[in-house]
Amino acid sequence: MTRCRLCGSTALESVVDLGATPPCESFLAAERLDAPEPTYPLHLRVCTDCWLAQIPPLITPEETFSEYAYFSSYSSSWVEHARVFVEDAAARLGLGEDSFVVEVASNDGYLLRHVVDRGVRCLGVEPSVNVGAAAREAGVPTLTAFLSPETGAAVRAEHGPADLVVANNVYAHIPDVIGFTKGLRALVADDGWVSVEVQHLLTLIEENQYDTIYHEHFQYYTVASAIRALASGGLTLVDVELLPTHGGSLRLWARPEEAAGEPGRRVADVLAREKAAGLQELSGYTEFSARVAKVRRDLLRFLVDAAEEGRTVVGYGAPGKGNTLLNHCGIRPDLLPYTVDRNPYKHGRYTPGTRIPVLPPERIAADRPDYVLVLPWNLRAELVEQLAYVHEWGGRLVFPIPELSIVEVER
Template sequence: MFALRCRLCRGELTETFVDLGMSPLCESYLPADRLDAPETFYPLHVRICPDCLLVQLPAYVPGEEIFAEYAYFSSYSDSWVAHARRYATAIADTLGLGPTSLVTEVASNDGYLLRHFVERGVPVLGVEPAANVAEVARSRGVRTEVEFLGAESGRKLAERFGRADLVVANNVYPHVPDPVDFSAGLAALVKPSGLVTLEFPHLLRLIERRQYDTIYHEHYQYYSLRTAARALATGGLVVTDVEELSSHGGSLRVHARPAATAGAPSSNVKSLLDAEAEAGLHTLAGHRGFADQVFRIRRDLLDFLFTARAQGRRVVGYGAPGKGNTLLNHCGIRPDLLAYTVDRSPHKQGRFLPGTHIPVHPPERIDADRPDFVLVLPWNLRAEISTQLCHVRHWGGRLVFAIPELEVV
């Protein structure tokens, strides 16, 4: 039997974290003329390395296939853009960034973050693998190169554009099938005295808050601070500080510097490592039991939808995020239980969700139809979306959240 190997330490992957069955690529939204064509489903079987404890999904799909034509544009989330603006302002002031500095962002998407540095007169470079998304960034005045980051591409980019005072990698570290090569790329991009910051969902919060829908083929690994620090160290980067963020249901912002200039880590690093250890994340046994939590979420959501259908009440969705497609496919939900969903992104409107073939409409459809329930799929934007949908209560409609547990509000 073929032995899967850990992508960080090369140990044999013999342990299961959770098995979610088969699912299509979560961002592969379908046009109407492809609804009768075959779809490819891939395993969502997440393993944990018994040696280094990295939780990971085998690379069933190469990154080039996932990101060649990408449907996610960061700027359609107001709260995420505001989060980026706050970060840009604070870090620029802290580091004293100005016209002679350089900020490089990896997986820069549509320029949602770098545009705030451009407004301050700070030179920027975006590194974005999806050409269609990079073109939007360029149209906004954000210099962007279409490239997958690795050790070699990082070296070449640094030769062309210079090494950066600040390298940003937001919500991309879980997306890379080779974290060792990617970490070397980050090290190649940053100045010896520079700073790298990375944001990614925290495995501790994923487990605590049952956020299993954040598991999909774009996310090759799920980091604790301990495993992230080990991965960064392969590229010669040392974690010097960490912040806990509320974004994406609970994320970390890790600060790392080249080993020669890193210095001692802050007390925040030790405190968070201690919290992870107390939660069991520094042992293999501490990762077990998550599959039981996942089963309860599926059972409760399907019970609700079957009951609503039996009572003749209509349920529609709000949002078409990748995480929603994991949830819907894992639960086997189709248009007979969720009539449609809506999304602000015009790149998704008029298309159909992968696997489930639930249609995606503009948000105005909800106001026209006045459904009984709206299932909010991007629960990580709960406050923002609850405000956008507060008028639903005027016709007696209610919002539904499936994670971390079923809630009708």
């Protein structure tokens, strides 16, 4: 990487180098286990001119998202998060039968199903053929396409301008951030609203959430860098909410610049927090790599000690972030014989790079392991409740991030 993809600067400084890993959602079918597996460098840098943190665009969105293993609806807490958002957005913006809502990267319709239920006209724009088909089967109108200025203009010409454009957990996934932002502007009405949810770089740094660095995530935002990114497409940030999702996320409320007005107080408050954390100078990033190394050492020490003591450890969940963690730590089936996942698409497959089998969740109760390593740590509250049955045989849950913690669960 020689230039910042947002401002074009060459002033890029290393934040953390995680080596080379396969794409995090490229789960392997059994017949592919003896085939070569490509890996790509995973090196996060920050631009010291606009402060956008980014990795090189070594794989294309087309390679990742045309066929995709992640279905949002398998997380009950995420579906509930979407329901509450739709309810609140409808009240905030006065959405009704005459309104039009577009969600970009709408996945399997986990969010727009709630818009459909309210009788509001909507459209999903989803590049993955398989999850888009699931959305249509669930009654959510879905266009299979990547968002670009041209796609946005075509949707607007056919369906009219959108009163609300939703872009949840996609703004980090697009290497052409300027073109994508122009696509958002093309979709939204001149007096409409754009809502973007994206992980907050502040919590990623503060809470050691380095496993959310993977090849699908091309950039990592602060409010300061998001303001500049949105402006590149003619959008102005007017409000921000801090969310607990994904370990700490931003909900950015933006409008076309001609309708935006002055930003609300919360924007200034979060900018001040980021500045206090040193994220607008290099000092805020210099210790992160050392703290990442400690997460790795602590987890490996726990797994090796458990193996030496004859205790069994299995995994729960097969999220993309888990594959960054497993590959960075060099964890193989000798230390983690399998993990389980609620998504049937992943059953019978193997984690990329580390070749750990992915099995149905029922396997945990059948095997009664001593420890369950929870890979989607961001769903901690939901999964502590889901996995309460582990208490029946004295099993315990292990969370690797922000630091290693072993949890006794109770029914």
